[in-house]
Amino acid sequence: MQVLVYGAGQLAQMMYLEGCPMGIEVHAVDVKNEQVVHPVSKQVIEISLAHAIANADALTVEFEHVPEHLLEQASRSGKLFPSIDAVLIGADRVREKRLLTRLGVKNCAHQVVTHIDQLDECVEALGERLIVKASRDGYDGYGQWRLTEKSELPALKSALQGLDLQTVPLVVEQMLEFDREVSIIGVRDKQGVVRVYPLAENLHHKGQLHVSVAPAFNITEALQQQAEAIFTTLAEGMEYIGVLAVELFQCGEQLLVNEIAPRVHNSGHWTLSGSDVSQFNNHLRAVTGLPLGRCNSHRISAMINIIACSAFSSDLLSIPGCHLYWYGKTVREKRKMGHINVTAENYAELGDKLLALSEYLPIEYFPKLVSEAKRLKSLSAA
Template identity: 60%
Template sequence: MKVLVFGAGQLVQMMYLAAAPLGVDVKAVDVNSRDILHPVSKQKLEMTLDYALSDADVITAEFEHVPEDLLALAGETGKFHPNAKSILTGADRVREKACLDIANIPNAPYKIIKHIDALDDAVQALGQRIIFKASRDGYDGYGQWRMMIPEDVDDIRIAFASLDLQTVPIVAEKMIDFEREISIIGARTSDGKVSCFDIAENLHYQGQLHVSVAPASNISDSLKQKAHYIFETLANSLEYIGVLAVEMFQVGDELLVNEIAPRVHNSGHWTQNGAETCQFEQHIRACLNFPLGSPQTNKITAMINIIGCTSFSRDLISIPGCHLHWYGKEVREKRKMGHINVTANSYFELSEKLSKLLTFLPEEYFPKLAGEIRRLKAL
């Protein structure tokens, strides 16, 4: 079986590694050059895009920002999963908000800004604390502006004046006083079967995910039921096939959806070492209509992103249950270079292992880790 993936980053690399034991061959498409690449070595393969599309049993994507002409080509084959609608929804916050509203899924109050004159109306409607997000091409904190006090609106007005708001509108969202950020990741098959992993708790810094812990602590049965309902409702409404991620804010016993990602997701990397079946294998299984694997959690797991940093000791793998996943990229500020999964039998044991891990890491690149160690120790 052959799978062709739009995108040539770390996610397709991990799909390749998970698919190989199933006898599934994965190739990557550089969506800029349109070259076909080996997902790990990044070596260019002597194969045209047209041939790769026809040769594949399934076509999928590792990220949302796939050029629309490629989505159209993939759609014409009848082999593209999840589907173009899902990818376009994940790539455009305006579409995403419409999808949530149509499905009656709670999310933060918002306004769409397509002209600078709409800024004042958005501020009046949403209050003094607003996050403004570019509707497209924003990720890891890029394409975002925050209004924390009324005076911030002047700088935001200047920033927006240079933008083409008709082409890329801004979604203005009321800032939510949430207790924590969580995510649910699961898979849906072509016949509508759904299987979800345990909920993860996520810690962000400057708009970028730094640490995930799964299963999230102190999740009530009511919250679990709501998260699963949200996942199934969205997956069914999108006629989704593959792995889908839904990021949410917890506000008391309520959940508000922050974002959806129509793909394998950073907050699901913990499944590589903490679950019976990892999210990458599960995506391949769902897309190829194989039986889904068990999502059962085997260990409590922390996933720590390595961001913009290569100066750490590989001796960290001496810690029992510590696993390094390296992407092989050139270092760049705010670039995800790899991640570390640490597994344990309890939250306290996890805190002890993370304390040891921190001795191998430059703490300035891991600003959330010390606080998370203290929190886990107190559980």
């Protein structure tokens, strides 16, 4: 079988590596130049995109910001999973909010802004603590602005003045006082079977994910069931096929959707080490029509992103249960260079291993690591 992935980054690379043992050949599309490339070496494969589409059993995406004309071409083949509509929802916060409203899925109070002067109405309706997000092309903290008090409104308007809000509206959300950020990763196949991994807790720094822990500590059965119900509502509402990620805010015993990602997701990388079947493996199974695998957690896991850093000691691999995944990129500010998975029998042991890991890393690039290690140890002792 052959799968063609739109996007030639680390997610396509991990799909390739997970597909090999199943006999699934994965090619990637560099969407900037529309060339078909090897997902690991990035070497150009001398076939046309049209030929690659014709030969593939399934087409999929590694990120939602694929040029729309390419998605339309892929959709016409009848082999694009998830569908073009699902991908476009993930790429546009306005479409995403409309989906959540239509399906009755709870999310942050918000308004859509197509003119700067509407920000005054947002303050009146939502309060003076707001998060302003570009409806498209924003990720890892890019395309976001904050208002913490009404006196900052003139400066915010000035910062947004040059934007074409008719073409790319803003989504203005009420700033929540949430307990923590969690995510649910799951998969739906062509027969409508849904399977869901345990909730992961996510720690961000400057809008970018730094550490995920799964299963998240102190998740009640009711909270997990609530997350699974949200996932199922979204997956069935979109007639979704493949892996879907849903990022959530936990406010007491209430989960609110922050955003959705129609693809394999950074907060699901722990599944490569901590589950019987990874998110990448399950995604390939779903889009090619193979039976889904288990979405379990056989150990406590942490995923640590390596961001804008390439110099660290490979002796970190001496830590039992420590796995390094390197993406082979050149260093750039805020760029994800790789990730580290660490597994343990319990949270206290995981905390100890993360403290040991910190000794092998330039800690200024890992601002959440030590505090999370100490937190896990203290939670386990409580």
